[in-house]
Amino acid sequence: MNNPETPSAVSPPDANTLSLTDRYWRAANYLSVGQIYLLDNPLLREPLKPEHIKPRLLGHWGTTPGLNFIYVHLNRIIRARDLNLIYICGPGHGGPGMVANTWLEGSYSEIYPDIGNDAEGMRKLFRQFSFPGGIPSHAAPETPGSINEGGELGYGLVHAYGAVFDNPDLIAACVIGDGEAETGPLAASWHSTKFINPARDGAVLPILHLNGYKIANPTLLARTSDEDLEQLFRGYGYLPLFVEGDDPAIMHQDMAIACDKAFDHIHNIQRQAREQTAQTGVPQWPLIILRSPKGWTGPKEVDGKMTENFWRSHQVPVAECREDDGHRHILEQWLRSYRPEELFDDSGCLKDELRRLAPEGERRMGANPHANGGLLRKPLRLPPIADYAVKICRRGEVQAQSTAVLAAYLRDIFTLNEEQAHFRLFGPDETASNRLSRVFEATSRVTMQEIRSYDEQLSHSGRVMEVLSEHLCQGWLEGYLLTGRHGLFTCYEAFIHIVDSMFNQHAKWLKVSRKLAWRQPISSLNYLLSSHVWRQDHNGYSHQDPGFVDLVANKKADVVRIYLPPDANTLLWVGDHCLNTYDRINVIIAGKQPEPQWLTMEEAIAHCEAGMGIWPWAGNEHDSEHGPDVVMACAGDVPTMETLAAVELLRQHLPELTVRVVNVVDIMALQSSDQHPHGYQNAEFDQLFTTDRPVIFAWHGYPALIHRLTYKRRNHANLHVHGFMEEGTTTTPFDMTVLNQVDRYHLALAALHHVTELRGNAKADQLARLLEQKLEQHYHHVREFGDDLPEVRDWTWQAINQKTAG
Known part of the structure; x- marks a missing residue:
């Protein structure tokens, strides 16, 4: 102008x-x-x-x-x-x-x-x-x-x-x-x-x-x-x-x-x-x-x-x-x-x-x-998540990009709230990289600078805020929320650490504000972290850090929530839930790469509302009268896939071993109920994780966090967490899991090692040798061909691959 x-x-x-x-x-x-x-x-x-x-x-x-x-x-x-x-x-x-x-x-x-x-x-x-x-x-x-x-x-x-x-x-x-x-x-x-x-x-x-x-x-x-x-x-x-x-x-x-x-x-x-x-x-x-x-x-x-x-x-x-x-x-x-x-x-x-x-x-x-923005805050109009559900016939057979599925839902939020104009998407130059490009069907990136004829998704009236400064994205969103509006901050997982201190200050603000009757609730600060630690195919070690959740978990239970949906349907529920909340900081971690889809929408809703639960179709304890010999637990999309692949190996080669699979979406549910409102009562927790059986927990982040959240639980001594061990490089997706022992082979080996009844069992020993051979084979294959073994790259869930209830 x-x-x-x-x-x-x-x-x-x-x-x-x-x-x-x-x-x-x-x-x-x-x-x-x-x-x-x-x-x-x-x-x-x-x-x-x-x-x-x-x-x-x-x-x-x-x-x-x-x-x-x-x-x-x-x-x-x-x-x-x-x-x-x-x-x-x-x-x-x-x-x-x-x-x-x-x-x-x-x-x-x-x-x-x-x-x-x-x-x-x-x-x-x-x-x-x-x-x-x-x-x-x-x-x-x-x-x-x-x-x-x-x-x-x-x-x-x-x-x-x-x-x-x-x-x-x-x-x-x-x-x-x-x-x-x-x-x-x-x-x-x-x-x-x-x-x-x-x-x-x-x-x-x-x-x-x-x-x-x-x-x-x-x-x-x-x-x-x-x-x-x-x-x-x-x-x-x-x-x-x-x-x-x-x-x-x-x-x-x-x-x-x-x-x-x-x-x-x-x-x-x-x-x-x-x-x-x-x-x-x-x-x-x-x-x-x-x-x-x-x-x-x-x-x-x-x-x-x-x-x-x-x-x-x-x-x-x-x-x-x-x-x-x-x-x-x-x-x-x-x-x-x-x-x-x-x-x-x-x-x-x-x-x-x-x-x-x-x-x-x-x-x-x-x-x-x-x-006092809560005085002005009006509800955000949200479309029904069922309209975006990924249809699943056979578990793990459908591949989908979870954040791309969420993008269609976010696109329609822009459309439904166009008249109110009280929703924006904030992030560095990563909306497309994080597979959220479908939002551009409803809006565009905003700039007041010159727009050239060959530029794409740029306008003076857009509602996607992109600038290569996490500080600005966070600060803009905080100002937007504090004056009564709604928004979402999407970022690469490793670089959300740039705003650690800003997160701290906002968490403190919310903690105090919740005790002031005159301050009305504001919309929650919602993070969507993608391009996460386990899939940095062309970026490598500099982009591999899942530690933001450790910082978040330090804050008051009244304020913080951490969600790791394992597939697209669970991500839809989590996204919808978080955008409906107020006076919270919600952290959602979800992958952008094609990955197996596990739950129907009905199952996803029930699972997310519970926060965590047994996936009975994945285990085989229904064949046993004494319960599981081992619990295979997981949180995060890649750890979930590797856990299920490990379970499949165990069930195929050692069918007499009874396995329970527990998936965790809401990480704060692991805490005891006196520590966090989403925490499970001890009796409920014991029903999932048992009181005396080994638990092999494949976790998205640093293992210490899971131990910290569960240290008061009765079976904590039997909890063996596999997570990011600060080992990384530019490598194949599966090799990243192997470097940190979150892969299917290490998880299956851990189960064999910690189930004491298997010691001296010939079949178990034979399986252990096979798993070690697979790790050796993998090591040489990726370094010669630069890609994962076909049996890993093309793996789909086959363990009695029954049709879903949906």
Whole structure:
């Protein structure tokens, strides 16, 4: 599209408005300092005494005055223009400012009535901050208006963009700290403008807050000249507007002008896009670069050392206020410099003329429903999974690509929800690679950059979000979910580790949010991991890591779920189930290669609802009165296939051995019921795995996880897990299993070894020798021919290959 003209000059607000703005800012600063330091005497009605000071001083002052400065100016803009605007605080450690401003506007006390808008409420507000039984020092789920956990830097801007996709009336003002700007996720986030369609999406106003220092060092961008910053951000596609200095009177005027220019420019971009029928390029969106001193308005020196505008103001500038009279005097003078008597009335309430500066109702940034997305969430319309079922006559005979089957289901979700426009698919450049191309029958990849005549599946209106940054995919999806929508993140299994820390933070957010009655449930964060460890035919060792599930399993049982569907019909049930859930993180691992299909849809539904169960058609214990001699358990599509191939060998060569096959779809079902809501009662678990028989468990990931989940079970000592042992390379599919002893031959050998009744059995010994010979034959064959043995490559299930019930 043609970029609107550079914003024309605007006049600053009148002197009275600027004076009131400054007083409001002082009130927010006063409350922020009080939260860090004070237990009592909130309005300084008497001289500060040691007992008025907290025994442990925790919090971050340095960024907070700048955050408060931005907040009050956004309040003015909201009131003047009646904007639907949320405030995303990238420097989340500036939590005192977020809490102070939501208390001033009244949204905090509405959510927490015990903390009223008076002197007693102020005392409680101060006391709870970074205090046992209180609230964290960072912006957190407990903080009204927040949609990101502020304990880790780097995700503010990507959350902001995720929030405005398909939200045409929403503007996300995102403050980016200059320390945060050094992180990898944030650096990639600047490219998000290439995915924002101003005709149908909202807008993001980034505000880069340069205050000079991180914890103990100068920041890179703060030491970069204005000229270089302008070139950098113009190169990214932004229009930079600079506000810089330390004189509040001048700064208020300049910030007001910059905000008016920025919002005029946003309005012009959106108006032009929504009045024309075709998009023609990436607009140049505005960006405010605010240079202000770190710890602005705080003590300039403490103990003769520079504090304001230096790293020493980062956390607690005056540290010994309880013990040191001099430090306590500095703190008192600092607090009194804000002249609280000009800000609060005799009862401790914010004075009327200042209270009127805040927006009203849902226009307050702490009360905007987009920052409590469950209030806006509408159910996702899902098609019936039976419409996509793979028809099975003989088990294992039909070959299908499970993710390709799921793709048709996802395609129709896009179609069914086209009017609502509240579902997107996120992932690196892997939608086609993961066999999900059928979604392109309903939508396409989105880009606002040039689309050339030979490009495929690209448009300005697509809903598939592809960028080669797992950080952006995760962050966009989180912002999308946190503002009330639905989505799915698909990724190669090995590289989902890139977002380990983002997963951690979102899991923590959900864990806390679930205990806050005022936070409404949001749609679950759903991962579909394919191109997994066992099928990396042309990528090799670098792509072989199934360890993400180990990280996931560490989190609270209320939050996480892990599913390994063994075929397409089970994947359909799992996908449908996960998209129906809320306040969860669901991890689905499924292969994309052609593989045997085992269960009818009816069987798949029953099996998945149970989480795990016996496959009676695979074993032969019905021929025995004493139950199985061995349990062959499996979880994951390749381990399932290898287990069944091992069972077939055992049944063909040693029919007197009774075998039970147990397949696990829901990994958390392995835990005891007191550890996870999906966990089996001990008696139920024993019915599946017995109390005294060997269990050979073929597992998709690292063996230690299965042992960790089952360590409390009665038969744990007889559990022998085969999984990924960090052995890999570029090799054949079957050779990968052999390298890690998850193949049919090693599994059958393990069964022979652990069934004590077989020791000295001639037939068992003969079978063991055969299996060893097969491994030797395999070793030489793959290294000579570069392919698996035909009997392995072309294997299908033959053990009394009965027709299915379907």
